[in-house]
Amino acid sequence: MSGRDRQRSRVYAWEDRVVAPHAPDLIPFAAAQPMVNAIWAEMGLRWPPRVEALPPQATARQADASRLRLRLSESLPSWVLLHELAHAMTSTAEGETDRHGPRFMGVYLRLLERYLRLPTESLLPSLEVAGVSVDLAARPVFLDPLS
Template identity: 65%
Template sequence: MMRRPADRQRARVYAWEDAEVAPRGGGTQPFGRAQPMVDAIWRDLGLRHPPAVEPLPRQSRRLQADANRLRLRLPPEWPDWLLLHELAHALSSTAEGHSDGHGPRFMGLYLQLLERYMRLPAAALAPSLRAAGIAWDPAARPLFLEPGRGD
């Protein structure tokens, strides 16, 4: 069994997100809007083969949502910023399950999405990221676009 490295930034990212991103969100969206939004954002980023949107299992108590390269699971209603968070997971993972969790690649991609689709400038968010001790890669690219990995 392959062990994943510890997701050292996870708790800090969630706390930062609650303080800095969630208050700037635009409200909740119904599940039915998710796949068209994922498809549009994926296309806008110049990518093919977006992840499939699926309902989050009803018995899921601890997860708000989850995602990997192939699928994104959401509850019946979700805050708009949550879709961008999960898309950053899809962009920072592969079909084989490789991911940096909430690491620098994920955060770099998440900041790019926040800036592009919620108009939250990365430069304005940077001080709060530094204060929270969160590392990010401003030049992050989707993991599956690395040489030798397909889209």
């Protein structure tokens, strides 16, 4: 995707207001790779991204992600891990990504519902108010069935 990430600030504000209060728990870095592996497999995917430490100079963020790796801080909220997994699931190894677009949001909502028990139906009105577009039919861009 070229151009600006038009929904980024709206998505971040929505998360702070709606998602973060429901998931204050912190995941230690050591637990992240097993969690990523399990979630990846439960979503019907193979070859999960590698979990790496976020560089010390990255002081303004808790994590970032691509299809091949998630870079995480020493501990982070569970919803942040799900956010980064949604990025990995909506990016290709070549670097094509939906950023914070409708496909990303559709996959992210699926993860929030499944792992934080936040029903999509209850989140949709707040997303509409926030002006965030969602593709409810979104799936990871590289679905590779295990069978």
